[in-house]
Amino acid sequence: MKEITVENLVRKFSLKVLAGESQLQKKITQPRVHRPGLEFVGHFDFFPTERVQILGKKEITYLHKLSKEERKIRIGNIVLYHPPCFIVTAGEEGLTYLMHHCTEQGIPLLVTSKPEITSEFITQLDTYLIKELAPEMAVHGVCMNVSGIGILLRGNSGVGKSETAHTLIRRGHRLVSDDMVVLKKLSPQTILGTHDGKTKEFLALRSIGLLNVVRIYGRKAFQDETRITLDIHLTKWEKDALYNDLEQEIHYTDYMGVKIPSIEIQLQPGRDVAGLIEAAANNWYLKQQGYSAAEEFMSRIEADIMKSGME
Incomplete structure (x- = not known):
């Protein structure tokens, strides 16, 4: 099975590392990314844990609106599955809580150099992963x-x-x-x-x-x-x-x-x-x-x- 590292993504897409810098050698083996939705409300039956997880404006806005305790539960449940990395496309403002969870679990947290239209970024990333893998x-x-x-x-x-x-x-x-x-x-x-x-x-x-x-x-x-x-x-x-x-x-x-x-x-x-x-x-x-x-x-x-x- 072919694989690339999280570091390859950082270099290819000029991503900023907010957490988990020591874990950039984690392997990526799946050619498509995932945008968590149902997982935030506790449904993990079909959670593709081996895929790169993308958090856009919709997901980040939802997390910001939760109470501190509720947010801790929602994010805590997802990071326990240890996906290869999280990539945020909505800017890095207010992500301290996410940085804490990713640091604690050793998961790279990455952010695009500028806010991106999430669907367009996913298309670019999927295309890259499909070719590389x-x-x-x-x-x-x-x-x-x-x-x-x-x-x-x-x-x-x-x-x-x-x-x-x-x-x-x-x-x-x-x-x-x-x-x-x-x-x-x-x-x-x-x-x-x-x-x-x-x-x-x-x-x-x-x-x-x-x-x-x-x-x-x-x-x-x-x-x-x-x-x-x-x-x-x-x-x-x-x-x-x-x-x-x-x-x-x-x-x-x-x-x-x-x-x-x-x-x-x-x-x-x-x-x-x-x-x-x-x-x-x-x-x-x-x-x-x-x-x-x-x-x-x-x-x-x-x-x-x-x-x-x-x-």
């Missing part, structure tokens, strides 16, 4: 964003993946990662492709060496991540291995339980592989909009046959 795997290949479509290029070493990527970059598309692609499972339907940090912006070309695509082609040549939509396998040319059907049968590659549409493109001197990848990306997009060139072609044939039969 997502199951991941590394695959050999190249990841590109072609016309807004995330593509994973795979194939044997030396088949021409990086050279094809270079041609795509020159045509205005974006590199995400070369050689080693990190795949993250964000949901049962979503795989994110990114780099491992070390290879960021670099493209290795045989006979040329290592290129920094941003230095050569500008910021438009690179992006940090992309949702993987197509898995394209580059292979060496085999005569009569491919058929010129009107519409190819859809195959899939499974990555951590997520099935990604997969196609094979064979390489041959003079074949515009980059152009074929662009065509595959654009064709996939049209299919998502409900359009099929094969279906339109067949409808024209049928209409022509019907017209001929009426004459």
